[in-house]
Amino acid sequence: MLLKAFQLCFWVGVLFTAVSFILGQLFDLTEFDADFDTDSDTNTTGSGKGETIISPFKPVVIAAFITVFGGVGIIGLHYLELGALITLAMALVSALSTSFLMYRFLIVPLYKAQSTSAVSQKELIGFPAKVQLDIKGGGFGRITYIVNNNTYSAPAKSVDNEEILKGSKVAIVDINKNIFMVTKM
Known part of the structure; x- marks a missing residue:
């Protein structure tokens, strides 16, 4: 049994x-x-x-x-x-x-x-980032940012519609539909 x-x-x-x-x-x-x-x-x-x-x-x-x-x-x-x-x-x-x-x-x-x-998008506002692909005027580019020793990449646009070249340091100002809005630091 x-x-x-x-x-x-x-x-x-x-x-x-x-x-x-x-x-x-x-x-x-x-x-x-x-x-x-x-x-x-x-x-x-x-x-x-x-x-x-x-x-x-x-x-x-x-x-x-x-x-x-x-x-x-x-x-x-x-x-x-x-x-x-x-x-x-x-x-x-x-x-x-x-x-x-x-x-x-x-x-x-x-x-x-x-x-x-796991970090919410709201917590990323104000984070520093680096431009990996030029952001042309009102167009899209690409940034990388580091959270908890992990590097992430995201599509980005300039808040001021200004051109931001590769290698520039930026700050994340807002995130709208997974597009990171950034400004030069």
């Missing part, structure tokens, strides 16, 4: 992982649990510093727990022929360890990287 439970856990975990991967590739989803990725996954602590706590109960972590629990259980009961309690304990410890490691060294760093690199 216990072997059947381990097999069920293992195959449910494998099937979930495979379906998530296939659907993610077909529909170009970045994460299968995108519908569940709301602000409920992160909570602000009461310290007032805006620290976030990332929920460990993400579908990918749960799937890893179920898969490892079932797999280690199958190995312990069927192949190593260990007792039921020893196998259950070994499967539980292995699944918890794997889930913790996945959460700690994969999920948390990815969420932190995602939240630190």
Whole structure:
């Protein structure tokens, strides 16, 4: 009976992982649990510093727990022929360890990287930039700007309709329909 439970856990975990991967590739989803990725996954602590706590109960972590629990259980009961309690304990410890490691060294760093690199367009107003492609009168050019040690490029126009040559330093004044309005510094 216990072997059947381990097999069920293992195959449910494998099937979930495979379906998530296939659907993610077909529909170009970045994460299968995108519908569940709301602000409920992160909570602000009461310290007032805006620290976030990332929920460990993400579908990918749960799937890893179920898969490892079932797999280690199958190995312990069927192949190593260990007792039921020893196998259950070994499967539980292995699944918890794997889930913790996945959460700690994969999920948390990815969420932190995602939240630190995302900057709203409103926050870019006043940022310095450098012209990469001449901005001719009322025409378009191209600028580059740096945020969080990442370099970005964007189409740009001069606010004053003046010509700004490549290499000039400019300031971002406004962003309208993803066109960066700039002025010479």
